Amino acid sequence: MVVCTGQSFLAPYKSSSIPGLRQIFLRHPSFQATRFFPSNCPLPQPSFSQSVSKQAASAGLRLFNSSHRPRNFHFSKTSIGPFAPVYVQLSKPRYFSQSAKMAITSGSYTQKHKVTVIGSGNWGTTVAKLVAENTREHGDIFEEDVQMWVYEEEVTLSKDSPHYDESVGDKPQKLTSVINKYHENVKYLPKIALPTNVVANPSLQDAVKDSSILIFNLPHEFIGNVCKQIKGHIPPYARGISCIKGVTVTDSDVSLICEYIGDALGIYCGALSGANIASEIANEEWCETTIAYNTPPVDEPGSNGSAGGADGTNGHLDARGQISKTQLTPVPQEYPPLGHDVMYKLFSRPYFTVSMVSDVVGVSLGGALKNIVAIACGFVEGHGWNMTAKTAVMRRGMQEIIAFAREFFPDTIEEKTFWEESAGWGDMIVSCTSARNWRYSKMAVERGVTVQEIEKTELNGQKLQGISTTREVASFLRARGVEQKYPLFMAVDGILDGKVKVEDIPKLFRK
Ligand SMILES: NC(=O)c1ccc[n+]([C@@H]2O[C@H](COP(=O)([O-])OP(=O)(O)OC[C@H]3O[C@@H](n4cnc5c(N)ncnc54)[C@H](O)[C@@H]3O)[C@@H](O)[C@H]2O)c1
Numbered sequence: 001m002v003v004c005t006g007q008s009f010l011a012p013y014k015s016s017s018i019p020g021l022r023q024i025f026l027r028h029p030s031f032q033a034t035r036f037f038p039s040n041c042p043l044p045q046p047s048f049s050q051s052v053s054k055q056a057a058s059a060g061l062r063l064f065n066s067s068h069r070p071r072n073f074h075f076s077k078t079s080i081g082p083f084a085p086v087y088v089q090l091s092k093p094r095y096f097s098q099s100a101k102m103a104i105t106s107g108s109y110t111q112k113h114k115v116t117v118i119g120s121g122n123w124g125t126t127v128a129k130l131v132a133e134n135t136r137e138h139g140d141i142f143e144e145d146v147q148m149w150v151y152e153e154e155v156t157l158s159k160d161s162p163h164y165d166e167s168v169g170d171k172p173q174k175l176t177s178v179i180n181k182y183h184e185n186v187k188y189l190p191k192i193a194l195p196t197n198v199v200a201n202p203s204l205q206d207a208v209k210d211s212s213i214l215i216f217n218l219p220h221e222f223i224g225n226v227c228k229q230i231k232g233h234i235p236p237y238a239r240g241i242s243c244i245k246g247v248t249v250t251d252s253d254v255s256l257i258c259e260y261i262g263d264a265l266g267i268y269c270g271a272l273s274g275a276n277i278a279s280e281i282a283n284e285e286w287c288e289t290t291i292a293y294n295t296p297p298v299d300e301p302g303s304n305g306s307a308g309g310a311d312g313t314n315g316h317l318d319a320r321g322q323i324s325k326t327q328l329t330p331v332p333q334e335y336p337p338l339g340h341d342v343m344y345k346l347f348s349r350p351y352f353t354v355s356m357v358s359d360v361v362g363v364s365l366g367g368a369l370k371n372i373v374a375i376a377c378g379f380v381e382g383h384g385w386n387m388t389a390k391t392a393v394m395r396r397g398m399q400e401i402i403a404f405a406r407e408f409f410p411d412t413i414e415e416k417t418f419w420e421e422s423a424g425w426g427d428m429i430v431s432c433t434s435a436r437n438w439r440y441s442k443m444a445v446e447r448g449v450t451v452q453e454i455e456k457t458e459l460n461g462q463k464l465q466g467i468s469t470t471r472e473v474a475s476f477l478r479a480r481g482v483e484q485k486y487p488l489f490m491a492v493d494g495i496l497d498g499k500v501k502v503e504d505i506p507k508l509f510r511k
């Protein structure tokens with residue numbers, strides 16, 4: 001019998017409502033444990049561990065201390081406090097069938113992961129290209145063909161296009177047909193040869209059918225509708241990676257796009273973000289990226305390097321360190337285990353250096369909120385100011401991103417992501433010096449028109465995520481009554497509205 005250990009989490013503790021007592025409270029899909037301690041004495045962790053151990057054992061779980069816990073554990077930061085952490089396995093031990101054990105031993109699996117890229121814009125097509133190169137290279141793990149869902153539209157090839165066909169002439173053609181015939185996305189990634197195993201598909205439901213890996217890569221405003229359409233049409237064990245830079249907000253809440261996807265579809269979804277300009281990567285110029293993926297406990301490899309076939313609880317932790325309401329279906333044993341290793345193999349290319357982390361909050365917020373700062377930099381430069389002013393904007397912008405992460409994801413934020421990862425300062429720099437949000441907001445100020453007008457007239461269907469992200473974040477901050485803490489974000493919103501002038505930005509920071 002092969003037993004896999006599950007992931008663990010750190011037991012949160014909090015003040016209790018009983019004066020003089022502190023409460024430690026352990027949540028788990030299978031059981032809860034609560035214990036009270038006098039506030040003025042250190043937590044008697046061993047005795048607590050023993051009592052929880054018993055409860056854990058009766059639920060078929062194991063308890064770990066910090067030095068013996070399995071790797072890739074989840075934990076909640078608020079719970080660190082002054083006490084030694086207690087880790088509890090988040091899933092029950094898994095028992096593998098005979099056929100799975102044979103697959104594990106021989107390292108061969110009867111199923112390969114099918115990959116679908118949902119979206120085919122500038123970045124969507126670039127990512128489809130690089131993962132298709134990898135599915136070819138790792139034929140033991142992935143099916144070779146990569147489905148790429150295309151929001152269908154018609155294109156007309158001009159006479160100077162190498163694909164111009166006299167017999168078709170000026171007649172509009174379906175973008176999917178053109179991509180599949182010429183292996184080029186003539187509208188969103190022109191002049192880049194796509195591998196022939198990228199298959200453009202106009203049917204969303206057909207593109208995702210039987211796919212165990214879904215890569216979401218489209219402007220964030222379309223994700224809700226896309227999720228509605230594919231819900232129920234994907235395998236329950238599918239896993240996702242969101243390459244989308246944006247957030248989902250209501251007046252009362254902000255959520256990461258990857259979590260929104262996960263909750264909407266009942267799957268786990270990680271996030272990819274970095275200093276990544278699609279056209280440069282499509283030309284195979286070197287860059288770095290960051291992938292945040294918290295391998296869910298139900299998929300965690302056992303000591304022998306396999307996964308799947310879990311019975312029992314299927315919980316995982318959400319971006320706030322709470323147990324997610326989404327119950328996961330394990331990736332079946334017949335597939336290669338889906339964790340960091342497989343995700344790395346899917347995305348890493350000689351020209352695309354991947355750093356795997358577990359901080360979905362830092363990676364997602366860095367990618368989404370830097371677009372507001374990039375717009376501010378475009379405004380400032382369009383106004384005629386140079387690098388010193390832009391540096392001030394970038395620094396202030398990063399302060400506000402970190403403040404936002406601290407305020408709304410206090411338990412899970414890992415600030416080092418902003419300093420050390422491509423998804424942090426790396427993305428900030430590239431976005432404020434050479435990406436679309438910066439370039440076109442600069443153009444708007446120079447031409448004396450709105451950025452929204454420039455998006456319509458100059459981008460040929462591409463989208464500036466910074467416009468909607470600024471609107472959504474500003475409205476959320478206003479609804480929470482905390483807008484004064486985010487003067488730069490709010491100034492960009494004001495400028496987009498025509499209520500604030502670019503030259504007024506410095507005043508916002510005068511004490
Ligand atoms: N382009 C880059 O360099 C780059 C780099 C990193 C991250 N990103 C992020 O990637 C995400 C996708 O951006 P992109 O650059 O691939 O897109 P894009 O701006 O180049 O293209 C817009 C896409 O939206 C699609 N679309 C239009 N209307 C739609 C609808 N109603 N429903 C669904 N799709 C619709 C279009 O077909 C097109 O594929 C964004 O969040 C962006 O911030 C972009």
Ligand SMILES: O=P(O)(O)OC[C@H](O)CO
Binds near residue numbers: 245431435
């Ligand atoms: O071109 P933008 O402004 O959408 O930004 C592209 C990437 O996010 C830069 O990392």
